[in-house]
Amino acid sequence: MSAPSRPEPNYFGAGPALLPTNVLEEAAADLLNYQSLGVGVGEMSHRSSQATDIINETKENFNKILNIPDTHEVFFAQGGGTGGFAAVVYNMLASFAQKTGKKGKVDYFITGAWSQKASEEAERLGADVNIVADARKFNNGKYGVIPAKSEWKFSDPSETAYVYYCDNETVAGVEFAEVPEVPEGVELVADMSSNILSKELDVSKFGLIFGGAQKNIGIAGVSFYVIKKSLLDRLPQKEANALGIQVCPIFLDFPSIVKNNSAYNTVSILCIHIINLVLKNLLAKGGLSAQESLSKRKAQKVYSILDQNPALFNLPVDKSARSNMNIVFTINGEGNEEKFLKGSSARGLSGLKGHRSVGGIRVSNYNAVTEESIDKLIEFVKDFIKEASV
Amino acid sequence: MSAPSRPEPNYFGAGPALLPTNVLEEAAADLLNYQSLGVGVGEMSHRSSQATDIINETKENFNKILNIPDTHEVFFAQGGGTGGFAAVVYNMLASFAQKTGKKGKVDYFITGAWSQKASEEAERLGADVNIVADARKFNNGKYGVIPAKSEWKFSDPSETAYVYYCDNETVAGVEFAEVPEVPEGVELVADMSSNILSKELDVSKFGLIFGGAQKNIGIAGVSFYVIKKSLLDRLPQKEANALGIQVCPIFLDFPSIVKNNSAYNTVSILCIHIINLVLKNLLAKGGLSAQESLSKRKAQKVYSILDQNPALFNLPVDKSARSNMNIVFTINGEGNEEKFLKGSSARGLSGLKGHRSVGGIRVSNYNAVTEESIDKLIEFVKDFIKEASV
Known part of the structure; x- marks a missing residue:
């Protein structure tokens, strides 16, 4: 019995959100057969x-x-x-x-x-x-x-x-x-x-x-x-x-x-x-101390590249209240947000559309979003900036 | 990517209950990667x-x-x-x-x-x-x-x-x-x-x-x-x-x-x-008309073997009110219920213990319990009767 797996996603959806692939692999196997009991974890009595x-x-x-x-x-x-x-x-x-x-x-x-x-x-x-x-x-x-x-x-x-x-x-x-x-x-x-x-x-x-x-x-x-x-x-x-x-x-x-x-x-x-x-x-990865450093570093990378290009990106949230989990911004220039979503999607970066009530772009930076995913996004943003400023 | 699977369980638990193995196989695969989206069905926005x-x-x-x-x-x-x-x-x-x-x-x-x-x-x-x-x-x-x-x-x-x-x-x-x-x-x-x-x-x-x-x-x-x-x-x-x-x-x-x-x-x-x-x-299996026949036939098989041995099995529910889903009974003779549970377990038949409030035995006969499972149970019951009457 081998659990299903997947290529590492680059997904920034706001929730329900990404979970670590190794967690889902184990959950998928346990859905069929938990601890070799012969039945899955969803089929056992909650009082067993x-x-x-x-x-x-x-x-x-x-x-x-x-x-x-x-x-x-x-x-x-x-x-x-x-x-x-x-x-x-x-x-x-x-x-x-x-x-x-x-x-x-x-x-x-x-x-x-x-x-x-x-x-x-x-x-x-x-x-x-x-x-x-x-x-x-x-x-x-x-x-x-x-x-x-x-x-x-x-x-x-x-x-x-x-x-x-x-x-x-x-x-x-x-x-x-x-x-x-x-x-x-x-x-x-x-x-x-x-x-x-x-x-x-x-x-x-x-x-x-x-x-x-x-x-x-x-x-x-x-x-x-x-x-x-x-x-x-x-x-x-x-x-x-x-x-x-x-x-x-x-x-x-x-x-x-x-x-x-x-x-x-x-x-x-x-x-x-x-x-x-x-x-x-x-x-196993060092608990909340390690996660806090990682969360802040990932968020900072995104805020930083956006802050460096104020002519293009609007960050509506006051710096003192910025979320490390959900980074929201809009993009100046007609059609630029569509271009951003289309371009990022072409690179396999998904879940970036802002909430229907506020529009724009939202980068959700939950725990399961890897630093590699954030780096790929940054690379895309850099290329987007170059093209947008042409 | 191959989904995990399992040998067909013979499980009669009262709930959370068994689900068809092919359903769980598909769910397990979809937990990692739904429709080749790259993310799982538990990770998508509920408004996507x-x-x-x-x-x-x-x-x-x-x-x-x-x-x-x-x-x-x-x-x-x-x-x-x-x-x-x-x-x-x-x-x-x-x-x-x-x-x-x-x-x-x-x-x-x-x-x-x-x-x-x-x-x-x-x-x-x-x-x-x-x-x-x-x-x-x-x-x-x-x-x-x-x-x-x-x-x-x-x-x-x-x-x-x-x-x-x-x-x-x-x-x-x-x-x-x-x-x-x-x-x-x-x-x-x-x-x-x-x-x-x-x-x-x-x-x-x-x-x-x-x-x-x-x-x-x-x-x-x-x-x-x-x-x-x-x-x-x-x-x-x-x-x-x-x-x-x-x-x-x-x-x-x-x-x-x-x-x-x-x-x-x-x-x-x-x-x-x-x-x-x-x-x-x-x-795909014929809908509720087919399921109703199957449910009744499976339940009837169990009630029938129990009814045939009234000296051994007590069925507390009036015949007109018998459930096709949960067949409850007690067994006469000291230690016989333990023997029944132990013996059935040795044959890979599980989930048969009655609810803590009423004791005895409970055979849950939900849709995902196959007729083959019921037949295996009947075979066990027949052997149990032989031994018990020695």
């Missing part, structure tokens, strides 16, 4: 000993790679990032209510499309939403900056269930350079769907980190959560509901999921196994 | 033209195989069957409220662990639950029958948002022989997680059919829904909430999902692609 081993090993590797303290717990659920937007509201409000007897306010940073959607979901679910800062107010109505700290307007800390932000915005290409400082005692919630595992992280700063898996860490069909264990102590749903908190569907109820080791309902063991393969692959 | 083609083709094949009328629509979502329990409540109550201005009552048949869980989720979410019939009341406190029609107690039809039942209960091994008749004008909702595609179905009888994919139709990570289109007309969530209906998280909001062709948020294109491969495989 093999599945439990996969879940436990994935959690251990998650703990190891992110250096997660004992105060925090890793778990997996369904619903993706968008499911997470809702899960955050239900669960964090009920935790705060357990501690204070109150519903609590929720504070949202809005720095791009994803944090905007998350705040809208909180509103839909009846949360009392305060916007800490909306980046558009400080950048002519467009995303592209992280508002200055002096502009942040938090709610009264004693009333605040949590502060929410999206660490990396894939559409706008905006990333927080540092974890935002929040008022003492207030829980911080981060959507890290698109930059988890790209850099080192002090998990102790967070009440909750979550994300859909389909960027740096796996494929769609599962979400990851890292929660401060004390937040699992929450008001029972009936009492929480009496305070105006919506009832959480049971499959997104954090305490139920954790109590059942992520197998309250049928979580995808294939998806968790792929996360584990990604984590093992990254640990 | 390739992903849209996969979703559309899967819907078409779903329509074809189940002969779904124009009045109904197929879509895919996250959350599994348990997510579906909640999604049903939110969406069906809001549809009924749109039609009547009222919250409505919900009627549940309880015939096993899954319909019981579904009714509990409806209760949690504040629905006004009426139990049409609880099978345990008619079978000494245990599941194992479908209550007689004369015992069914429906709510007033003008007040009823929907009647819910689980067509096949995997733990108890109970299956409805016929679609239950409900009062004129009341919408019928069916959980068909574990027996979809095992038999022909008159979809026009249903308001909604749903299920997790990981039995007959795919792998965990996606759920399927077939909804009567008129039910997509629902009261806006704020007005619905004012009537006491909980707000649906946006990623489970049926109208939003359908409007976005199942790609409102990042649905797993790999999981949908596997559904499509399963559907194509089944269509």
